Amino acid sequence: MKEILIRFLVGGAVVSLFAALGDLFRPKSFAGLFGAAPAVALATLSLTIADKTTSYATTESHSMIAGALAFFIYASCVSWVLMHHKLNVFLAATAAVPVWFRVALGFWRIWLN
Amino acid sequence: MRIDVDLAALGRTKWHEYAIRFVFGGSVTALAGIIAAKYGPALGGLFLACPAIFPASATLIDKHERQRKEKLGLNGTNRGRQAASADAAGSAIGSVGLFIFALVTWKLLPQHNVWMVLTLSTLFWLLTCASLWHLRKRDQMLKNRFFKVINFK
Numbered sequence: 001m002k003e004i005l006i007r008f009l010v011g012g013a014v015v016s017l018f019a020a021l022g023d024l025f026r027p028k029s030f031a032g033l034f035g036a037a038p039a040v041a042l043a044t045l046s047l048t049i050a051d052k053t054t055s056y057a058t059t060e061s062h063s064m065i066a067g068a069l070a071f072f073i074y075a076s077c078v079s080w081v082l083m084h085h086k087l088n089v090f091l092a093a094t095a096a097v098p099v100w101f102r103v104a105l106g107f108w109r110i111w112l113n
Numbered sequence: 114m115r116i117d118v119d120l121a122a123l124g125r126t127k128w129h130e131y132a133i134r135f136v137f138g139g140s141v142t143a144l145a146g147i148i149a150a151k152y153g154p155a156l157g158g159l160f161l162a163c164p165a166i167f168p169a170s171a172t173l174i175d176k177h178e179r180q181r182k183e184k185l186g187l188n189g190t191n192r193g194r195q196a197a198s199a200d201a202a203g204s205a206i207g208s209v210g211l212f213i214f215a216l217v218t219w220k221l222l223p224q225h226n227v228w229m230v231l232t233l234s235t236l237f238w239l240l241t242c243a244s245l246w247h248l249r250k251r252d253q254m255l256k257n258r259f260f261k262v263i264n265f266k
Contacts, residue, residue, distance in 0.1 A: 004147065007139075011139045027199070030246055032200035056154050057154075065219065067161055078198075090175075
């Protein structure tokens with residue numbers, strides 16, 4: 001329980017820092033780069049290495065490759081949908097998260113597993 | 114294209130908006146840890162590239178852009194959506210950087226110092242993102258110039 005709480009606090013802090021950095025920049029397409037910042041990865045890998053072995057963190061970063069490819073498809077889809085359809089932004093971005101998970105799992109099963 | 118730093122933007126974000134992003138980010142980090150502990154690091158690792166705060170950030174951008182237009186007495190619904198769409202396009206470029214981050218970490222982590230690897234990976238992420246963004250903008254500007262010349266003739 002303590003470990004989860006530490007992960008929550010560290011993850012929240014790192015993600016907030018990158019999000020605040022993203023707020024600072026204009027144009028918005030440049031600020032958007034920070035929406036795909038490795039914030040969760042930095043927090044998780046740092047804590048994993050402090051707690052577990054390097055090979056554990058290496059395996060996590062290997063799987064992250066599939067997650068990043070899925071993120072590209074996710075963000076491209078959301079951008080296209082928002083540009084071409086009059087949808088609520090939060091709804092479009094949230095509804096596409098299961099697509100990210102499916103695609104990430106697919107890449108992971110095909111290439112990395 | 115010029116990149117501007119707008120420090121006042123930090124003041125425009127309300128404390129509860131910071132809190133939402135903190136909770137989203139913290140939850141995904143905790144979830145990645147729980148999944149890794151239960152199903153192994155191979156599956157948990159997927160969540161290291163999860164669009165954790167993207168829905169919250171895109172919604173804030175939409176809201177702020179809409180409010181800016183509404184202050185001028187205009188309907189900002191479309192403008193807000195377009196800004197969120199541009200943000201998502203930027204995130205798509207950022208995800209290529211995320212891919213490079215994962216690749217560099219995976220390759221270097223077994224042989225090198227952890228902190229050095231994480232610093233190097235973050236630098237690679239930033240360099241990849243900034244270079245791709247710059248190339249994309251330059252390409253768009255060249256296209257615009259080309260079409261201007263064609264129309265002129």
